[in-house]
Amino acid sequence: MKVLIVDDEEMIRNVLKEYVEFEGGEAYEAADGMEAVKMCRAADYDIILMDVMMPRLDGFSAVKEIKKNKNIPVIMLSARGEEYDKLFGFEIGADDYVTKPFSPKEVMARIHAVLKRYSDEPSSDIVSFEGLTIDMTGRNVYVDGEKVELTPKEYEILFYFVKNKGIALTREKLLMDVWGFDFYGDDRTVDTHIKMLRSNLKQYRKFIVTLRGLGYKFEA
Amino acid sequence: MKVLIVDDEEMIRNVLKEYVEFEGGEAYEAADGMEAVKMCRAADYDIILMDVMMPRLDGFSAVKEIKKNKNIPVIMLSARGEEYDKLFGFEIGADDYVTKPFSPKEVMARIHAVLKRYSDEPSSDIVSFEGLTIDMTGRNVYVDGEKVELTPKEYEILFYFVKNKGIALTREKLLMDVWGFDFYGDDRTVDTHIKMLRSNLKQYRKFIVTLRGLGYKFEA
DNA sequence: CATAACAGTGAAAAATTCGTGAAATATTAA
DNA sequence: TTAATATTTCACGAATTTTTCACTGTTATG
Numbered sequence: 419m420k421v422l423i424v425d426d427e428e429m430i431r432n433v434l435k436e437y438v439e440f441e442g443g444e445a446y447e448a449a450d451g452m453e454a455v456k457m458c459r460a461a462d463y464d465i466i467l468m469d470v471m472m473p474r475l476d477g478f479s480a481v482k483e484i485k486k487n488k489n490i491p492v493i494m495l496s497a498r499g500e501e502y503d504k505l506f507g508f509e510i511g512a513d514d515y516v517t518k519p520f521s522p523k524e525v526m527a528r529i530h531a532v533l534k535r536y537s538d539e540p541s542s543d544i545v546s547f548e549g550l551t552i553d554m555t556g557r558n559v560y561v562d563g564e565k566v567e568l569t570p571k572e573y574e575i576l577f578y579f580v581k582n583k584g585i586a587l588t589r590e591k592l593l594m595d596v597w598g599f600d601f602y603g604d605d606r607t608v609d610t611h612i613k614m615l616r617s618n619l620k621q622y623r624k625f626i627v628t629l630r631g632l633g634y635k636f637e638a
Numbered sequence: 639m640k641v642l643i644v645d646d647e648e649m650i651r652n653v654l655k656e657y658v659e660f661e662g663g664e665a666y667e668a669a670d671g672m673e674a675v676k677m678c679r680a681a682d683y684d685i686i687l688m689d690v691m692m693p694r695l696d697g698f699s700a701v702k703e704i705k706k707n708k709n710i711p712v713i714m715l716s717a718r719g720e721e722y723d724k725l726f727g728f729e730i731g732a733d734d735y736v737t738k739p740f741s742p743k744e745v746m747a748r749i750h751a752v753l754k755r756y757s758d759e760p761s762s763d764i765v766s767f768e769g770l771t772i773d774m775t776g777r778n779v780y781v782d783g784e785k786v787e788l789t790p791k792e793y794e795i796l797f798y799f800v801k802n803k804g805i806a807l808t809r810e811k812l813l814m815d816v817w818g819f820d821f822y823g824d825d826r827t828v829d830t831h832i833k834m835l836r837s838n839l840k841q842y843r844k845f846i847v848t849l850r851g852l853g854y855k856f857e858a
Numbered sequence: 859c860a861t862a863a864c865a866g867t868g869a870a871a872a873a874t875t876c877g878t879g880a881a882a883t884a885t886t887a888a
Numbered sequence: 889t890t891a892a893t894a895t896t897t898c899a900c901g902a903a904t905t906t907t908t909c910a911c912t913g914t915t916a917t918g
Contacts, residue, residue: 569894
């Protein structure tokens with residue numbers, strides 16, 4: 419775990435560095451925003467602890483600059499009581515925010531939380547229909563809390579259904595939009611995939627309604 | 639755009655409120671689930687931002703309660719960390735989900751996305767004639783609010799009638815346009831389908847008028 | 859009123875459609 | 889390459905839908 423610590427106070431850098439290294443991480447230091455930007459251009463870090471008020475280039479501007487090129491999680495460190503700053507800090511893409519004076523322990527906890535969130539899955543488009551939960555960006559589907567493994571086509575069909583909830587879809591339309599215009603196969607291919615998708619959705623197969631003589635519809 | 643913000647932390651409410659108002663929306667606040675439920679009984683909101691963990695009544699229970707009466711889009715705001723994982727699979731009833739800490743900008747983007755999704759749905763062309771409702775997009779027909787199952791041909795005939803409301807249609811024209819030019823069967827086939835359609839439309843069979851010596855007409 | 863033409867109806871026959879399993883083919887990972 | 893997965897094709901059987909058709913009821917007209 420490579421942590422870049424950006425603060426103009428050497429004392430603070432040292433304390434944080436000690437904690438990071440105690441937990442087996444590598445700590446790197448920058449004394450101001452400008453330096454931090456340069457270091458990020460040269461190397462990759464797993465997370466940045468960034469002070470707000472610094473000479474030469476402040477923390478916000480530095481984060482903005484860094485995030486232009488790399489998506490690195492950032493925790494802002496700032497003096498207490500700067501509510502406007504807090505708001506602005508989130509907007510420019512900070513992932514968490516700690517007010518000074520802070521306990522190094524708390525900072526470490528936040529580092530872990532933020533990294534976990536990054537490694538897990540960013541907050542994403544999640545829709546639920548009763549016990550059927552569909553996480554579009556994470557590409558996960560849960561039936562009563564249990565993850566079900568779908569093949570790529572099954573995911574795509576399900577996502578397409580959800581996006582077109584309640585709309586009658588012909589096989590041709592499904593083939594056109596899910597398979598692509600250049601599919602020249604059998605109409606009934608759709609049926610087979612629907613069959614598989616249904617069996618994977620268990621009791622929530624009920625959401626996929628057959629429209630005889632037409633096609634299918636997702637109705638929740 | 640009326641947004642109900644439900645969170646026990648005033649800070650968070652303020653940040654979100656500021657953003658909502660900045661974009662020209664009206665923000666309303668509730669400090670816990672109980673308050674939110676009451677407010678939803680009293681007034682209508684376009685969307686709800688709902689924290690999960692709150693005193694008195696938690697976010698999930700509040701959503702469940704609110705959704706009993708009204709179908710309002712909800713975005714859940716969860717506390718950071720581990721319970722994120724536990725949230726899957728439960729019957730959330732939420733339309734999207736954001737983990738704290740979040741950027742207000744992201745929340746705003748999601749509000750727009752969810753509202754768009756909601757407003758897109760009733761883009762379907764729905765027509766009503768007294769208690770007879772025809773949903774072309776969803777391929778549904780309701781008689782006094784109750785869904786009736788029609789066969790494909792029955793749907794097609796009904797849709798064709800609606801599109802040609804008030805126009806006298808010969809059997810030949812119906813066969814030509816609904817069945818297709820390549821139908822070489824009996825004229826009287828139409829009669830049988832009209833019979834079935836009429837019986838399915840119950841009291842609204844009256845809209846299908848027989849033109850003796852000619853054919854039929856849909857008159858509403 | 860008689861009657862002829864036409865529409866409504868029920869029931870049986872014919873045709874279509876869908877769900878499914880299994881095999882064939884294609885794609886991907888190791 | 890092989891092995892594992894995923895996709896596609898296809899044919900059977902069940903279920904549904906469509907069509908035909910004979911019969912019945914209705915309407916218009918002389």
